[in-house]
Amino acid sequence: MTVSSSTLFQSTKVGPYELKHRVVLAPLSRFRCDEEGVPKEMVLEYYKQRTTEGGLLITEATSVSENAGGYPGGAGLYTENQIQGWKKVVDTIHDNGGIVYSQLWHPGRATSKDFKKDKSQTISASAVAIKDQCIFTGKPYEEPREMTKEDIQAVTQEFAQAAKNAITAGFDGIEIHSANGYILDQFINTSSNFRTDEYGGSIENRSRFLLEVTDAVVEAIGEERVAIRLSPWSEFQDMEDATPYDTWSYIVSELQNKHPELSYIHFIEPRDDYGRKTKNDTVNTLDPFRKIWKGPFMSAGGYTTKPELAAQIADETGNLIAIGRAFIANPDLVYRLQHDKPLTKYQRDTFYTNDPEGYIDYPFYQEEDNKN
Secondary structure: OOHHHOHHHOOEEEOOEEEOOOEEEOOOOOOOEOOOOOEOHHHHHHHHHOOOOOOEEEEEEEEOOOOOOOOOOOEEOOOHHHHHHHHHHHHHHHHOOOEEEEEEEOOOOOOOHHHOOOOOOOEEOOOOOOOOEOOOOOOEOOOOEEOOHHHHHHHHHHHHHHHHHHHHOOOOEEEEEEOOOOHHHHHHOOOOOOOOOOOOOOHHHHHHHHHHHHHHHHHHHOHHHEEEEEOOOOOHHHOOOOOHHHHHHHHHHHHHHHOOOOOEEEEEOOOOOOOOOOOOOOOOOOHHHHHHOOOOEEEEOOOOOOHHHHHHHHHHHOOEEEEOHHHHHOOOHHHHHHOOOOOOOOOHHHOOOOOOOOOOOOOOHHHHHHHO
8 A cells, every 4th residue: 555545644533623634743843933932924834834624733832831941932822922923823724724733831841041031940840950951052951940739730720821822822722742851741750750749659640740731721621622742752851761651551541531532642652763862662662552542643753764654554543643854844745645756855954943944945846846
């Protein structure tokens, strides 16, 4: 079976929305917003280029509050200007037939006090710093302050309010970012959570913060408009868990029991070849989590280097397939996959810059044809 005849191009449902195919724009930080976290015009153009009729897009990680400590050029959804800026983007996506979810994010310790409006110490599950340099400051990551229960409650409400703001901006739903070593993931993993209260120790306790945030966001905007991203084997930003299968099986079981109508659950594959130190992991698998979750399931990771894998996994599982780097370099990726066209190679050195180059200037396939 070719990619073009795959289940990838069969319709499916996510929340209340009918999708015409299962190729999803993965959430990708690109840092093209202004200094206030408002999307610039080129952000609108970027998402417009990647919109397809009945296709799902997930936005870049979007900060839930001014003191979360987002990065320079990063997006926010906590001010009126940000809401209005995103509304223009969302309206354009809708005008072109697309469906779009906002990925809501809090970096926790994975940032710097320099990027927080009040310049306060970063926060996390425990007072343990990432053992690396922050690419935005060039300095070692700071030791965070262990969050109090009041901090946890405050951040929970920030996620809920940001979800409401997303709906005000016209988003079709939101994805809670609980992966890749950011604040919720910092509570889940044993490498970063050394607490002795009800938010640390056991799997149930380490999962509590995420599940409380999910409850709050569901209450704010409704279950069908909420999704979650998870990464059991990330390794990014010092993430490691002692029992990944047990930990994330518990999380998925709790979500299945309490919130079975979530839009989807989004897992990063263990073979992910971008954020992991372990390469070509074919030992671990998402299959145990697929068996627990009865709703729409999305997987990401490794599909850029092996696009044929997208069709294989979709055919075997019926999953939605989120693709990142290949979608950066191929705004018409859905067309190219469906018609077995070659893919343009991405330019890694333009991923995190602040200008249009490497952002909205990648060619469409028909444009390449015309040049030849």
